[in-house]
Amino acid sequence: MSFISILAHGLTGLGALVLFASGLGVFRMPDVFNKMHAGTKATTLGSVLFLVGLGLFEPSWMPKLLLIVLFIVLTNPVSSHALARAAHNEPSEKPDNLIIDDLADSKGGGQ
Amino acid sequence: MSNTFLIIIFVLIGGGLFLSFLRLIIGRKATDRAVALDTTTLISTGFLVLVAFLQGRSLLLDVALVYSVLSFLGVLAIARYLDGGLK
Amino acid sequence: MTAETMFYWSLAVTALGLVLIGIWGVLTKKNILRIALAFTLADTGVNLILVWSGFLPGRSAPIVDSSVTSMVDPLPQALVLTSIVIGVAVAALFVVVGVLAARKSGSADVRRMKELRW
Amino acid sequence: MNISLLAAASIGTGVMMLVAAVAALVVKKLISAIIIVGFVSLSASVLFLLMDAPDVAITEASIGAAISTVIFLWGRGKIGGEE
Amino acid sequence: MIRTIVGLIIVLALSAIVISSISDYSVPSQLLGAGRFYTERGVDDTGSVNLVTAVVVAYRGLDTLGEVVVLFCASTAVVLILTLIPIGANPTPPSSIVAFTAGVLPGAIVLFGIYIITHGHLSPGGGFPGGAVVASAFLLVMLGSNTIPGKSKFLASIESLAGLTFGLLGFWGMLTLGQFLNNLVLPAGSPGRILSAGIIPIISLAIGAKVASELSGIFASYRKAGGEE
Amino acid sequence: MKRAPAVISTSVVLFGIWLSLTLSADSQEIALGVVVSLITAVATHGALTGDLSRLLKPRKCLATIEYVFFFLGQMIKANIDVFFRIFRPVIPIKPGIVKAKLTLKSERAKAIVANSITLTPGTITIDIIGDEIFVHWVFLPDGDVHIKTQSMVDSFAVRLENIFE
Numbered sequence: 133m134s135f136i137s138i139l140a141h142g143l144t145g146l147g148a149l150v151l152f153a154s155g156l157g158v159f160r161m162p163d164v165f166n167k168m169h170a171g172t173k174a175t176t177l178g179s180v181l182f183l184v185g186l187g188l189f190e191p192s193w194m195p196k197l198l199l200i201v202l203f204i205v206l207t208n209p210v211s212s213h214a215l216a217r218a219a220h221n222e223p224s225e226k227p228d229n230l231i232i233d234d235l236a237d238s239k240g241g242g243q
Numbered sequence: 244m245s246n247t248f249l250i251i252i253f254v255l256i257g258g259g260l261f262l263s264f265l266r267l268i269i270g271r272k273a274t275d276r277a278v279a280l281d282t283t284t285l286i287s288t289g290f291l292v293l294v295a296f297l298q299g300r301s302l303l304l305d306v307a308l309v310y311s312v313l314s315f316l317g318v319l320a321i322a323r324y325l326d327g328g329l330k
Numbered sequence: 331m332t333a334e335t336m337f338y339w340s341l342a343v344t345a346l347g348l349v350l351i352g353i354w355g356v357l358t359k360k361n362i363l364r365i366a367l368a369f370t371l372a373d374t375g376v377n378l379i380l381v382w383s384g385f386l387p388g389r390s391a392p393i394v395d396s397s398v399t400s401m402v403d404p405l406p407q408a409l410v411l412t413s414i415v416i417g418v419a420v421a422a423l424f425v426v427v428g429v430l431a432a433r434k435s436g437s438a439d440v441r442r443m444k445e446l447r448w
Numbered sequence: 449m450n451i452s453l454l455a456a457a458s459i460g461t462g463v464m465m466l467v468a469a470v471a472a473l474v475v476k477k478l479i480s481a482i483i484i485v486g487f488v489s490l491s492a493s494v495l496f497l498l499m500d501a502p503d504v505a506i507t508e509a510s511i512g513a514a515i516s517t518v519i520f521l522w523g524r525g526k527i528g529g530e531e
Numbered sequence: 532m533i534r535t536i537v538g539l540i541i542v543l544a545l546s547a548i549v550i551s552s553i554s555d556y557s558v559p560s561q562l563l564g565a566g567r568f569y570t571e572r573g574v575d576d577t578g579s580v581n582l583v584t585a586v587v588v589a590y591r592g593l594d595t596l597g598e599v600v601v602l603f604c605a606s607t608a609v610v611l612i613l614t615l616i617p618i619g620a621n622p623t624p625p626s627s628i629v630a631f632t633a634g635v636l637p638g639a640i641v642l643f644g645i646y647i648i649t650h651g652h653l654s655p656g657g658g659f660p661g662g663a664v665v666a667s668a669f670l671l672v673m674l675g676s677n678t679i680p681g682k683s684k685f686l687a688s689i690e691s692l693a694g695l696t697f698g699l700l701g702f703w704g705m706l707t708l709g710q711f712l713n714n715l716v717l718p719a720g721s722p723g724r725i726l727s728a729g730i731i732p733i734i735s736l737a738i739g740a741k742v743a744s745e746l747s748g749i750f751a752s753y754r755k756a757g758g759e760e
Numbered sequence: 761m762k763r764a765p766a767v768i769s770t771s772v773v774l775f776g777i778w779l780s781l782t783l784s785a786d787s788q789e790i791a792l793g794v795v796v797s798l799i800t801a802v803a804t805h806g807a808l809t810g811d812l813s814r815l816l817k818p819r820k821c822l823a824t825i826e827y828v829f830f831f832l833g834q835m836i837k838a839n840i841d842v843f844f845r846i847f848r849p850v851i852p853i854k855p856g857i858v859k860a861k862l863t864l865k866s867e868r869a870k871a872i873v874a875n876s877i878t879l880t881p882g883t884i885t886i887d888i889i890g891d892e893i894f895v896h897w898v899f900l901p902d903g904d905v906h907i908k909t910q911s912m913v914d915s916f917a918v919r920l921e922n923i924f925e
Contacts, residue, residue, distance in 0.1 A: 141248060148255035150839060151286050155259030157846040158282045159266045164274045165896050166853055167266070168884055170842055171278045175285040176879060177839045182289050186296055195780030196304045197292070200311050204285065207315040209878035209885075210632045211281060214322035216886045216896065217626050219274040220857075221326055232856035232905065253453055257460055264464050267487055268471050276483045284513075287490055294457070294497055297450050301783070302393055302654045305647070306497055306505045308781075309664065310490070312640060316514035316667050316674075317486055319629065323674050324479070324521040327623040337455035338558050341499060344462030346549055348469055348488075350542050355473040357538035363478055363523050367485050370516065371469050374492045377508075381501050384566060386559060388451065391500040392582040393654065394574050394722070401582070403566030404573070407501045408586035412598040414507045415659045415742060418516050419605035422749055425523035426612045433616065438527045502655035503583040506647070510663040514670060515746060522753055526616060627888050631871040638804035642774050645796050646781050725788040 140188035147182025150174050164219045172212040179204050256293065260286045277321045284314035334387045341382050348375030361438045362428035366421060373417045380406045380413070458498050465491040482520045489513065578720055578728040579652035587657065588731045588738075592712040595734075596697060599741055603694070606745040613752045625675055633675020640668035648739035652728045658738025665739065666746035673750055686744045686751070693740035700730050700737075765813045766806030771797045773809050815923075823922040830919060834880040841881045845898070856900045857886055858909040862893045864917055869924045873916050883912065 157170020180201050187194040220226055260283060267279035288311045295303035323329050352372025359365050384403030392404040432438045465488055472484040489512025496505035562570060569586055579585040587595055625633070644664035651657030704713030712730075720727030774797035782789045801808070814820055845851055864870055874885040877895060884896045893913060901908040 144252060145248070145255075147289070148252045148259075150843070151289055152255040152259040152262075153843050153846060154282055155262035155286060157842060158279055159262040160846055160851060162851070162853065163855070164272065164278060165855060165884060165886075166851075166898055167275060167278045169882070169898050170846060171263075171282040172884070173835070173838045173879055174842050175282055177835055179285055179289055183292060186292060190296070190301070192783065193301050193304065195783060196301065196308065199777060199780050200288065200292070200304075200308055203308075203311050203315075204288070205879075206875075207312070207632070207636070208281075208285065209875040210628060211315050211318040211322060212278075212878055213874060213885050214319055214326070214626065214629050215274060215277055215281070216884055218322045218325035220886055221623070222274075224272075230855055230857060232858055232900070249453065253456070257457075261460070261464070264468070264487070267484065268467065270475075270480055273477060273479045273483065276480050280483050280486055283487060284490060287494060290457075291494065291497060294454075294494075297453065298390065298500075299397075300391065300393075303391070303497065303502050305655050306493070306502055306509060308643070309506050309647070309660070310493065310509045310513065312643065313510055313513035313664070313667055314490070316671055317517045319674055320514060320518045320521060320670070321479075321483060321486075323625065323629070324525065326625075328625055328674070329518075329521055329525050329622065333452035333455045335558060337451060337458055340455065340459045340462055341495060342553075344458075344465060344495065346546070347462075347466045350546050351466065351469045351473065353545065354538050354542045357541060358534045359473060361478065363520065363527065364473065364481065366523070367481055367520065368473060370485065371472065371488060374488065374508075374512075377504070378492060378495060381496060381499050381504055385499045385501075386562070389500060391502050391655075392570065393502070394580050394582065401562075401570050402500045403562050404569050404582040404586050405566050407504050407583045408591065410501075410504050411507055411583065411587055411657070411659055412595060414504070414511055415663070416598060416601055416605070418511045418519070419602050419609070419745075421516055422519045422609050423605050423612075425519055426609050426616075429523050429526045430612055430615060432527045501583075503581070503657065503660075506655045507660040507663070510660045510667065514667050515663060518670060518750070627867065628871050628874050628885070631867045634807050636808075638770065638774065638800050638808040639777060641804075642777060642796060642800050643781070645800070646778065649792065649796075650782070724786060725792055 136188055140185050143181050143185030143188065145185075147178050147180070147185055150178035150181060154178055165216060168212055168216055172208055176205060176208050252293070256286060256290055260290065273325060277318060277325070280321070281314075281318045284310065284318070288314070338385070338387050341378070341385070345375050345378035345382055348372070348378065351375075360440055362432055362440055362443075363425065363438060365440065366424045366428060369424060370417070370421050373421075377410045377413055377417070380410050454498055458495065461491045461494050461498070465495070478524050479521075482517060482524065485520070486513065486517050489516070574722055577731065578722050579731050580722050580728075581652050581654065581657070583655075584651045584657045584731060584735070585728075588651075588734045589712075589729070592701070592734065595738070596701070596712070599694070599697065599738060602742065602745055603690075606749055609749050610752045613749075630675045633671050637668040637671055640671065641665055644668065644739070644743070648735055649725065649732060651735040652731045653725070658735040659742055661735075662739040662742025663746060665743035666750070669743075669747040670750055673753075686748050689740050690744040690748075693737040693744070696737040697734060697741075700733060704730075763806055766809070767801045768806075769812035770804070770806040770808045771801035773812075774800055820923055823919065827919045827923060831876055831880075834876075838879060838881040853898055854900045855896065855898060856905065857894055857896050858900075858905050859892050859894050860906070860909045860913040862888070862891050862913060862917060864920060864924070866924055869917075869920045873913070873920060876916050877913065 154170050154174030157174060158167050161167040161170055183197045183201050187197040263279050263282040267276050270276040288307050291307040349372050352368050352375055355368025356365055359368060384406035386402055389400045389402050390398050392401045431443050435443045468484050468488050472481045475481050493505045493509045496508055569582055573582045573585045577585040577589040644661045647656035647664055648658055648661030701712040705711045715729050717729045775793055778793035778797055874888060877883050877885045882898045886894045886896050895909055
């Protein structure tokens with residue numbers, strides 16, 4: 133087994149594990165912002181590792197896989213941010229376990 | 244890629260997909276479901292690439308590419324709706 | 331039961347189940363948009379059945395290259411390709427007409443829409 | 449080996465799809481139903497890819513992921529109120 | 532309650548009919564009829580590597596023309612009805628990050644859509660999905676701003692031009708080879724390159740432009756329909 | 761032609777995307793790619809990348825590479841953090857939304873900071889209003905949270921200032 137092959141196995145396995153962890157995190161976390169922590173960071177890194185690992189198995193696929201990775205890294209935090217903003221703006225969706233909430237204070241003060 | 248390794252990857256990705264799917268169904272709040280949909284689409288993108296890998300044809304990667312781009316748009320639309328921006 | 335037959339028939343069961351669920355939703359739901367959603371579910375199920383009818387397990391996608399020896403049937407896929415796009419246009423029409431009817435009758439409940447009585 | 453993995457994938461996706469379809473019809477809020485229908489469309493795309501129909505999978509992904517979701521969200525925003 | 536029960540009974544009866552009709556069906560071992568003809572002759576007849584596109588555009592091109600007309604009618608009806616529905620008041624403006632992303636990414640998505648349209652005869656894709664992807668780029672612009680992007684006159688002229696191209700290519704085939712929408716008025720070329728497969732790339736472009744402009748037209752009229760509420 | 765550098769850099773990037781999409785060196789593919797990426801870049805006024813010509817200076821180029829590696833390191837740290845959090849029987853959380861000042865001027869730099877914060881340990885950007893950025897912590901740090909948040913935001917902002925200004 134060459135070095136590249138070991139690296140490919142390691143990256144793919146680790147990526148799959150991180151993707152699993154993101155699913156578990158979304159399932160277990162208590163409120164929407166914390167779900168987002170698992171759903172954004174873990175899926176992004178998981179996809180990066182998994183796709184790059186598969187690309188090492190088939191080197192000719194690498195450019196296309198890197199393109200998918202690039203799109204995911206660029207777009208995933210944006211959609212997550214938009215959802216977080218929506219969750220904070222909508223009173224019925226907002227979680228009530230926040231210890232400090234500067235955003236609500238600054239909105240309340242502004243009006 | 245040995246068979247055992249393939250099965251391990253399959254089980255891990257399928258498990259992650261299933262857990263986020265459960266959150267999508269259980270939900271409780273609409274934003275919870277939207278976050279679960281976001282996670283589900285990204286895990287499925289990995290799954291689509293894995294299917295293309297099993298079939299051994301790079302042409303099938305286009306599907307994963309389209310899905311990764313457009314699922315972002317779908318989630319963004321849902322977020323803008325919940326935010327009150329689609330009136 | 332081999333893996334191949336399970337693969338083949340599980341796809342058929344899924345597609346048929348989706349069509350039946352969609353029909354059930356269209357028959358029993360009251361909100362007009364919920365009916366439109368059930369309609370798109372049934373639409374997706376019909377598309378799945380059509381593609382399944384041309385599917386043979388163990389063959390490859392109908393794109394010719396040097397490594398491909400046997401292919402699935404391209405004809406149902408070509409039909410479904412156009413059917414999906416038509417489906418979304420029809421769904422858009424459904425939603426727009428539904429919104430218009432709901433605004434006329436003051437509620438999204440189909441039982442209140444006198445124009446739609448039959 | 450590959451075919452049994454693909455069979456497992458199709459059974460799993462199919463079960464999730466049917467559960468999601470029922471959930472989309474019985475869930476209380478319409479916005480949740482729209483989100484769940486987005487998932488049904490995603491699994492349909494996966495099933496099309498498993499049935500060796502990449503063209504159909506790509507079309508279903510491009511239509512179902514964003515465009516039909518937006519159409520339903522727009523209708524939901526226009527009608528207003530809950531069921 | 533009665534509705535639910537009656538619905539369940541109807542659905543169960545339907546499923547019984549379906550199950551009894553397919554119970555003696557077995558997995559086919561080979562292709563028959565039209566499918567076999569297309570898989571055996573497709574590449575030689577049309578020069579298109581992707582057989583689905585060959586069927587959609589070349590063998591059944593007339594049907595596709597009809598389907599494009601159906602799409603046109605549906606989208607026109609949507610736009611007409613939308614003029615009866617007023618737009619909502621004061622949507623929340625998007626956050627600066629979403630607005631920035633919506634200004635930046637459409638270029639890449641449009642390029643991607645054009646790739647799918649122009650490679651319809653080589654890889655999965657073609658006019659329908661590519662047009663939908665281009666329309667999605669338009670949708671992203673709409674999500675990231677509260678104004679209407681683009682001019683609908685521009686969209687309408689693109690749409691008419693695409694329809695005209697489709698029809699004229701059909702008549703060209705009728706005049707030279709005696710068959711409406713004959714694929715081989717242009718040379719089939721060597722399969723696997725961009726400029727091959729006769730008129731398939733041009734028709735794909737026309738379908739893509741038509742689908743994109745019609746779907747974008749629906750989105751644009753969501754924003755400007757009627758007057759203020 | 762004020763926009764010429766932006767259009768040129770965008771079309772170069774789009775052409776790179778085209779090459780990795782087609783995966784072929786056929787002359788027709790390359791010709792079509794040049795035409796399509798030029799048209800798309802002109803039609804979008806080069807919005808995809810903006811003006812990239814400043815990256816040609818070695819100092820800015822080094823700063824960009826440093827930022828990328830810093831960001832990757834933070835992202836891996838973030839995942840280790842999330843990973844060990846969610847496998848506990850009881851998930852330790854102490855959430856809160858804290859504001860911090862953001863001195864960067866350009867929209868692009870602001871968006872990059874916000875997205876980087878979303879992908880790094882324990883934090884998500886909720887909103888940007890004017891020059892204030894609001895960050896959600898999954899586990900609030902000990903001590904004065906405002907100072908900690910400000911230093912975390914600054915660790916990105918200072919590096920980006922090197923690149924953008």
